Amino acid sequence: MGPLRALQAGRSHVGSGLGALWIGGWKVSGRLRVAYLLTQDSGGPVDVTVRLARALAESGEAEVRVFGPVPRRGAEALGGHHEVVEVGDKADVRAGRRARAVVREWRPDVVHAQDRRAGLVGAGLRFRHKVVQTYHGVPDDVGEQWFRGVRGAEGPSAYTRTVLAADAVVARAVHRTVVPAQAMGRFLSGRLKVPAARLAHIDNCVEPAHVQPPVGVVRRLVFVGLLVRRKGLATLLTALALPGVMPVDATLTVVGDGPERAKAEELARALGGRVEFLGFRADVPDLLRHHDALVLPSALEQQPLVVAEAMAAGKPVVATDTGGVADMLGPGAALAAPGDVDGLAARLRALFEEPHPDRIGAELAERARDRFAPDVCARRHLDLYRRMLGGEGDGVGGVGG
Known part of the structure; x- marks a missing residue:
């Protein structure tokens, strides 16, 4: 039965309050309905989802609802666009079924899963809805060399290989x-053999910030992240303790918590009280504004939000050359190889001696506005959703490069 005959047969209905026209079970006009699915209450995937959902809702081009736990940061930004759904364990089949039932009842056009467990739940909706997932990162014991496909590089544990499968x-x-990050796309297509046609590259988004480049030379460093081995805090503290690296009036603030904290506090004693540990904080953007520069010495990253947040605030960044970090920071980025204490020390020494860090910060802020603003992210996601619903390719640049 064609659309006209279906309409004449009374098989169409108008979505409540949306002006959406349905014919034979297919939406042919009206705003998109986008369901975001989460199983976590904190972390990068949650922060990105909150920002993206709000930007899409404010655009007026989509009706949005986030299904998941109450976010620990930014929940108020969702307003009436959130419905509590709990899936506490990937093996909890009943919870997954309940989550899918709640999402189906809302009748979205697109379901976008935003963390690994949500991807497992969302995959079960693929027969009734267009389903998207964002792949934010690999398990912790995946090394940079193996991730990049270097021949002979040591691989992860058997358990991690099962997770990746x-x-x-x-x-x-x-x-x-x-x-x-493009690097993650290459990993998925090259290492995990995911068809390139099923991948789309879209940058993360961060809140616009008051641009506040450092005044004078850099003296107040900040590290933000989970205190786990992969984040490289021990490498940073060791590099700062080398002779001639950290000026006597310089400080480091550590934002975050985790199993490596005791070891980090022990290493920090060599710096004579110039390191402060704040633990977990929900006000990271505000903390960034009150420091001169960010240091991110991770062993492996994809497209770390804190780097984009520091850029948006006009702060210079010293980081390791991992994942998409070099692409984020652009030409002339202050990068060291992961785990290279001497290389990181050299980049830090240069940062402390840089006479015009404000110029670097201003350039990074402009770069962040162009790439990581929520409205830019929302437009690219809308383009992806519409092309998917229209049966076309993703239209957002693929994963080459």
């Missing part, structure tokens, strides 16, 4: 997998 299955099951 499951990730590959999910990526083949859903209609698209969004990767914030």
